[in-house]
Amino acid sequence: MAIHEKSLIRPENITTHDNLIIDGIDVSGDWSTFIRTRVVSDYNEDLEEEIAAMPGGEYIHRCWQCGSCTNSCTVNAENPDFNPRYWIYLIRMGMEDELLRDKDIIWQCVSCNKCTSACPRDVEPEGVMKATAHWMELKGHTPPSNSTIFDDIFTEQVIKYGRIEDGEVLKDFMKKSGQPLMQDWIVQMVKQMIKGLPVMSLMKMGWATIFHPKTKNWAKARDAINEHIAEEHAAQKKALGLESVE
Amino acid sequence: MTTLIDKIDRKKKYKKVAYYPGCALEGSAQPYDKSTRAVGKELGLELVEIKDWNCCGAMEVKNIDPEIQTYLSSRVLSDAQHKSKQDVVMAPCNGCYHNLKKAEYDLENKDKSRAVTEKISKKAGHETYKSGDVETIHALDWIKFGYGEEELKAKIKGGLKGLKVASYYGCMYTRPRHIFPEKDQGGDSESTSKPHYMDDLLAIAGAENVEFPLKTACCGGAHTLSDSDMSTKLVLNILEAAEAAGAEVIATECPTCHSGLEMHQIRALKRLSKNTNVKVVYFTQLLGMAMGLSPRKVGLHANISDSVGFMKQKGIT
Ligand code: SF4
Ligand code: SF4
Ligand code: SF4
Ligand code: SF4
Numbered sequence: 001m002a003i004h005e006k007s008l009i010r011p012e013n014i015t016t017h018d019n020l021i022i023d024g025i026d027v028s029g030d031w032s033t034f035i036r037t038r039v040v041s042d043y044n045e046d047l048e049e050e051i052a053a054m055p056g057g058e059y060i061h062r063c064w065q066c067g068s069c070t071n072s073c074t075v076n077a078e079n080p081d082f083n084p085r086y087w088i089y090l091i092r093m094g095m096e097d098e099l100l101r102d103k104d105i106i107w108q109c110v111s112c113n114k115c116t117s118a119c120p121r122d123v124e125p126e127g128v129m130k131a132t133a134h135w136m137e138l139k140g141h142t143p144p145s146n147s148t149i150f151d152d153i154f155t156e157q158v159i160k161y162g163r164i165e166d167g168e169v170l171k172d173f174m175k176k177s178g179q180p181l182m183q184d185w186i187v188q189m190v191k192q193m194i195k196g197l198p199v200m201s202l203m204k205m206g207w208a209t210i211f212h213p214k215t216k217n218w219a220k221a222r223d224a225i226n227e228h229i230a231e232e233h234a235a236q237k238k239a240l241g242l243e244s245v246e
Numbered sequence: 247m248t249t250l251i252d253k254i255d256r257k258k259k260y261k262k263v264a265y266y267p268g269c270a271l272e273g274s275a276q277p278y279d280k281s282t283r284a285v286g287k288e289l290g291l292e293l294v295e296i297k298d299w300n301c302c303g304a305m306e307v308k309n310i311d312p313e314i315q316t317y318l319s320s321r322v323l324s325d326a327q328h329k330s331k332q333d334v335v336m337a338p339c340n341g342c343y344h345n346l347k348k349a350e351y352d353l354e355n356k357d358k359s360r361a362v363t364e365k366i367s368k369k370a371g372h373e374t375y376k377s378g379d380v381e382t383i384h385a386l387d388w389i390k391f392g393y394g395e396e397e398l399k400a401k402i403k404g405g406l407k408g409l410k411v412a413s414y415y416g417c418m419y420t421r422p423r424h425i426f427p428e429k430d431q432g433g434d435s436e437s438t439s440k441p442h443y444m445d446d447l448l449a450i451a452g453a454e455n456v457e458f459p460l461k462t463a464c465c466g467g468a469h470t471l472s473d474s475d476m477s478t479k480l481v482l483n484i485l486e487a488a489e490a491a492g493a494e495v496i497a498t499e500c501p502t503c504h505s506g507l508e509m510h511q512i513r514a515l516k517r518l519s520k521n522t523n524v525k526v527v528y529f530t531q532l533l534g535m536a537m538g539l540s541p542r543k544v545g546l547h548a549n550i551s552d553s554v555g556f557m558k559q560k561g562i563t
Contacts, residue, residue, distance in 0.1 A: 055312050074464045078479060108473055110480070111305050112464035113421035117438070124422075130309050146472030147309075154306035158318065162300040166273045173471055185513040192512070192550045213272060215300040221321065224369035228362060229311050 008086060009035060043094035046241075051091050053239035054134050055232075056127025063088045069115035069125040075108055082108060084115055084125045087132060099132075100141055107133040107145035138240055146177050159225050162215025253391070260383065260392030264332035265293035266322055268342040268501075269301050275339075275501030277545030281530035282338050282385055284543050288534070289393045289401065294332060296325050302345040305468050312352075313362035319349035320363045323382070324375035338385035338530070340500035344418035344425070346382040351425040353377040384419065385530065386436075386443040386499060398450050403538035405452025407561055412458035412493035413444040413529070414484065416503035420462055438462075444499055444529050451536035456491040460484050465506040474510075478517060481510035485522040494560075495553070497529045504528060508550040525553035535562055 017032045051057040063085075070076050070085040082105055090099045109129035116126045136142045144152075153172045157164045174181045237243070271279035286293050299322055303315035323346060326335045337343040352359035354377040367374040383391075389398070420426065420438040429436045436443055441462065445455045463484055466477035484507065488496050498504040507526045514520040527549065534544035541547060541563050546554055557563045 055309075074466075074480065075476070078476065108469070108476060110464055110466045110473075110476065111468040112417045114417075114464070116422040117420075117424075122424075126422075127312075134309075147469060150469075150472045151306040151309045154304065155310045158301045158303060158307055163272070164269045164301055164304075166270065170471065177472065185509070185516040188512050188516060189509055189550055192552060193548075213269070216298045218300065221300070221366065221370035224366040225314055225317070227369075228366060229314060232311055232313075 008083070013038065040095060042097060044096040045094050047094045047096055047099075048092050050240050051128065051131050051135055053236060054131035054138075055236075056124065056129075057131030057135075058127070059121075059123045060088060060091060060128050060131075062121040063092065063123045063125075064121055065089060066120060068118040068120065069123075072114040072118040074110055074112045074114055079105065079108075081105060084109075084129060088123070088125065088128060091128075091132065100136075103136050103142050106136065107142075107147050109133070135240070138237065138242065149173065149177050159222055159229075161213065162218040162221070163213045165213055253394075256391040257394060259334055259381075260291070260336075260388055262292040262294065262332070263334040263336045263383070263388065263392070264326035264330045264380075265295045266299055266302075266326070266335050266337045266342055266346070267295065268299075268337060268339045269304075270339055270341070270501035270505075274505055277548045278338060278501050278504065278528045278530065280548075281528055281534050281544035284539055285389065285530050285534050285537070288537055288539065289389070289398075291388065291392050293336070294330050296322060296335070297329050299325060302342045304341050304345070313359050314366075315345065316349045316352045316356075316359045317363045317366045319345045320353065320375040321367070321370070321372065322346065323349065323380045324367065324373050327375070327380050328373045333379070334381045334383060336383050336385060336388045338499070339502070340384075340416055340418035341502055343382060343384045347425045349375075350377050350382065384443075384499070386447070389447060389533070390443055395446065395450055398447070402451055402536050404562065405536050406448065406532060407452055409453045409532075409560060409562065410456050410492050410494045411448050411453040411497050411532070412456050412488040412491055412495070412524075413442075413448065413461060413497045413499075414458070414488070414503060414507070415441045415444065415461050416467070416498075416500050417462065417464045419499065444497055448497055448529060448532060451533055453497075453532065453536075456488070456493045458488060458491050458493065460487045463487075465503055465510070467502045467506045470502075470506050470509065474513065475517075477506065478510045478513045481507055482514045482518070482520055482522070485511055485514070485524055486520075488524050489522055493524055494556075495525045495527050495532070497527060497532055499529050505550070511551065525556055526551040527553055 013036045015034050015036055018028055020027050020032045048060060052060055065085060067085045070083050073084060075082040087099060106129060111126055113126050116124045119125055137144050137148060150173050154164060154169055171181060267279050300318060302322060303318040307318060308315040326332050335346060337346060353363060364374045420441055423438050429438050449455055464480060465484060466480040470477045496507060504526060511522055531544040531546055541554055541557060
């Protein structure tokens, strides 16, 4: 079986002597490859609890490091540095600095739930990935990822209207994430979409972006949801030792 | 194991169901809505659209607050039960189907989900949904059990003429396993590792199912816009695997999977110069045409992936 996680040994922790003779035997190059001894002393003892306080992170303590999540992971197959098992290990050990090295890729989890289906301990690793990505943002280690920006726009629309309108989500997202709307592939897509459509449904689509689809009698649900989310966010910030600014 | 009694029971139960189209079918996936309704009508299956339905929260709301996602889905179930007076909800969108199932699981197993759902339902002024009161099914279950496979054979006019099809189910129809307790139960229950309901229906309609290894691969739909390069790669894997398996068409049963494949097929060509020709078509469009409905009737012209000329050439329309 291939060594799946060889990439975890970082190049700077490996030493190789180009010219080394020990007891008259030439051990230059690969023959003298060693992994450097390391002493970790800057543990963040609260890390696991902090992640567990974020939505999705609740079951992280159940992990027994079997590696099924990483082995089944969609993103890991494209990028071996994306390693849920390893991050869960670092969090449980309190190795915050190590975790932060991967701060720019953790948000890339595509929520395919292969890990959650494979996990024998009901850790729900997909949730842990989301919890960790949000923790990074709340702590100020990373700016909000595109994924978070999208979640926010989408959720705002649902709460406000009860329903979403996909064209409007697309437009808002492109604006807030600083991407041009008129990209070659989007233009091509819209062209192909319009081509087959009868005038009636084109008009219908146009109206939908102006008169946003709404759920009737939604106002009370909207207010109750907003209230609940505000309470939850305040509780999360408190658990992370952050002052609530709202 | 399903017995004959179960079969007859389900046939009765699914003949008239609450319909939850969801935002996507109301918006960019209108062809899926249109073909689902058309097929239902042709088969004499009745849909009662849930009045004033709300979004189930898709994949996004969960990331902001999982209990709110459960609440949103529970409200749909509550409306189906109390306003539409139905005890079965049919959702053609994998996202909606998944979320209603997940709400069912969470309300059964998680105290916090139950408490938050109850609190908000009260404030919003509607009945709190109780797990177990309503059964959620996918459009695939609806046709397979509500009409019946034997009966469907008699309905095929013209058929799909050996069209080579790769059935693509995506993530949310089978994962995570624990929210689908009825699957993997042997007999004619669905399999989470190798789902086959769509393959079965399309085979009855005269298609040839190709051996397609990426049936439940992920298309990166959650990040289709926020991490487009990743989505394009994942979609390209799926398109290329389907073509390598000899497929002329990828059949879909989810608006998000469907539009993900369509969008990133174009993006792969524009950004990576990777051209694939496989067509992307909803399974309800294929079934409808196999039963003799016109391409217009099943909204084939409104797909982004253009298969109108191809179907004509195949003699399917
Ligand atoms: S599959 Fe579950 S138990 Fe195994 S390493 Fe991943 S999270 Fe831990
Ligand atoms: S849900 Fe995320 S972490 Fe889990 S397998 Fe999919 S991409 Fe990997
Ligand atoms: S999953 Fe998608 S289609 Fe279904 S209700 Fe939610 S946003 Fe709408
Ligand atoms: S295949 Fe894509 S669209 Fe379908 S459920 Fe998975 S991520 Fe979502």
